[in-house]
Amino acid sequence: MGRKILTVDDSKTIRMIVARAFKKYDLEILEAQNGVEGLAVATREKPDLIILDYTMPIMDGFEMLTKLKSDPELKPIPVIMLTAEAGRENVMKIAKQGVRDYLIKPFKEELIIERVARVIDLKPRGESVSKVRRYDDALDILVVDDKPAIVEQIAGGLKETNWKVEGSSTTSQAIERCARKVPDIVLISLSLPENGAFTLFQMLRAGARTKIIPVFGLSVKTAAEDQARATQVGFTGIVTKPIDFEDVKIKITRALGLDTxxxxxxxxxxxxxxxxxxxxxxxxxxxxxxxxxxxxxxxxxxxxxxxxxxxxxxxxxxxxxxxxxxxxxxxxxxxxxxxxxxxxxxxxxxxxxxxxxxxxxxxxxxxxxxxxxxxxxxxxx
Amino acid sequence: MIDDLEELVKAAVGEVFSTMLAQQIEPEPPNSPVVNGDATIAGSVGFIGNLTGIVYLYLPQGFAVRLTEKLLGISPQSVESEELVNDSVGELTNMVVGHLKSRLSDRGRSCVMTIPSIVRGTNFCIEPVSSTIRRLLTFRSHEHQVVVEILMRPDTSS
Missing domain, CATH: 3.30.750.24 (STAS domain)
Structure with a gap:
């Protein structure tokens, strides 16, 4: 079983609608009828996401959210509020509590799936047991570097594999490319102008389709500060120049869990x-x-x-x-x-x-x- | 008082039926007769604050069962209990009132909603005290009549 979503709503109808919406995904749907039950289930199961109603008996969504955000262990769990009350005042109150998103009832199933997919990776049921990718499978590698020679060098260094290397010279080009076709791996030059590497990295991590792509920073060995910053913000790894292509192949293999x-x-x-x-x-x-x-x-x-x-x-x-x-x-x-x-x-x-x-x-x-x-x-x- | 209350309610009912049920629903002309005598389920949700009142959503019982099937995407056999139908009607009422409340809240009329409750019966009517403002709106969804009743305490804030 993949990830867990906890839906906290006093209405069985809403809990059933949420469960039905995610039926085709590899998810475990947990349920609670009020804030007290919700906190208990969240503590026990540590879900990857909570979909939380606002008006509930015993403990409402606002109180549960407040308690959740004051608990160091539960605080990181992202919360999407699902509420029938959409007034500006209410939305501001919810936003101040640090919810990831909110959805207004009535809602379409597609909308809740889209919002959840922005927060967690949704895999269709059955995909998790599908064939593991092999080292000799075709891969799509995007290199974001304003120096075309580097892109050519990487393409040459990986020519014995079935991996296709494509270059983008700017962050905007890279974003367009990812929107058109999501690559398997992204290599970004940490020396792109105007902090471009870090801006692009944040944009990739914010996108529902791109947030799980392994992203490597490209850097000269001496740029220790850039490398440390990249590691700190969550880059998958660093590839140093001059590039050791055997090392690149190993890093990509590990990042994608390729069968060798x-x-x-x-x-x-x-x-x-x-x-x-x-x-x-x-x-x-x-x-x-x-x-x-x-x-x-x-x-x-x-x-x-x-x-x-x-x-x-x-x-x-x-x-x-x-x-x-x-x-x-x-x-x-x-x-x-x-x-x-x-x-x-x-x-x-x-x-x-x-x-x-x-x-x-x-x-x-x-x-x-x-x-x-x-x-x-x-x-x- | 809210001048366009009836329009706000019509918009709320239309939005809930189209989004959650993909079901057409049209307001009937003003003062259309209310069909009575059939087994009815009424969902109610109150609101308390700058505005205080209660909204009832009346549905013929058979229609409520069909809406539950549609809302949950389940077969008629799966609607095994009255409780599930009650819950669905309660939630539909909650969404209608939530939609209405949100529009009112944006105009500075903040209030808190109550938890939905359900009344089942035949030939029943609500008789508010004389000082209460009452609005009755009827809708038609295919051959079924849906009634929304709004009871509000007179507005003393303005």
Whole structure:
């Protein structure tokens, strides 16, 4: 279940209308009949949003709002007032209490959905279990920089991916672009004139469709003040110039939760195959570790009972490689998978020198590994 | 007294029916006869402050059930209880009075609304004390008559 909305109204009719309006979204709708119940539910459930009536018995909406805003734990919960009383005086009174928005009864369902979507991200029911996006899926990246060379450089640096890079040179161009088509990622130069990066960031965060887009600040390494400010206001991260594109790919992958497992794991000849790339870095290792347990568990559930850990492309048995090898073998052991190792000559040789790896037995090919595992010979002591 | 009170009420009823129910409702000519004798549900909401009074919304019972179905988007079988119909009629009355109150509030006539209440019956009428101002407005929504009655204490503020 996704987010929670608490609707506080003495009318069952209104509570039912609100519940019906959000039926198609991945939301849990909580209900309370008055302010006292509303505060109790808010304290217990910590909803992401409260839709609050004004006139109610026992405790009215104004009193509940006052109590809510004086409680440090409940204060941050955004509140939308839903009231039949829309006079100027009333609206001013409500606004002073720090409500996010207010809606006047009578109201159309579409209107309440629109107002709620300005505050929280509404996902259609079922979307949350949809397929996770992969690293090789097409992505739309917007770079907002007044220097076209930077946009070109980023496009060039990411050309091996399926990610499309588009540039905007001003904040107004960027806003127009986001209104036309919402990008997956935004990179904004922190040195845009007139505080442009921060203004644009606030505008993106205020938009219902753009508020969840990961936004990275682009900055030279020495602009520490800008970077600190960006981090403080909530930028997803900082990309420093000169740009390290491997780092950018990792940051984007993490920000969007992209599935990278297919880069390392495959199923071949009845084996779960883990192939380490030649450029085996700590980031790659982290990427593999993140996917390791899931991949092995799925393999076991699908009937696989053997795993091949292929280090043949790696030329250096450093601590990162050894740690990954140890955790992979331990997990195989836990799950009852037989494991075999393929190593390059350098890795095979270096592993004999370490206490933790001196008993690892490497083979040269997958066929050899399969024979070894079928014979029941242990890979590592 | 509010000179255009009747126009404000007509606008409020029209707005609530069109927005919440997508239902057409038209004011009947002044002094149209009130159909009586059918089972009726009356929602009432009071207001107290610079202006003090009460508004009743009378609906034929069968029509009130159909409006409840429409308001909540549920099937006739799902309107399982009188309580749900009462609540819906109460809420419709609340919205009409809220709309009216907002217009009055913008003119400096602030007041506080009461919680809706419901009366069910046949052939009943409200008899205000003689000093109370009474306005009766009738509306037609398809074949059904809807009646709005406003009772107000005479305005002493001006």
């Amino acid at each position: 497992s297919f880069k390392y794991f495959s199923h071949k000849d009845g084996l779960l195959h883990l192939k380490l790339p030649a450029a085996f870095t700590p980031s790659v290792s982290n990427d593999i570790v993140t996917n390791l347990r899931n991949q092995l568990t799925e393999a076991v559930e699908s009937g696989f009972d053997k795993m091949l850990i292929d280090m043949s492309a790696v030329n250096n048995a450093d601590i990162t490689l050894i740690k990954l090898g140890l955790s992979s073998l331990q997990l195989c052991n836990e799950l009852g998978l037989k494991a075999a190792l393929i190593g390059s000559p350098a890795v095979t040789k270096e592993c004999r020198n370490y206490e933790e790896t001196k008993d690892w037995r490497f083979v040269a090919t997958a066929e050899e590994a399969l024979t070894l595992m079928q014979s029941g010979t242990a890979v590592a002591a």
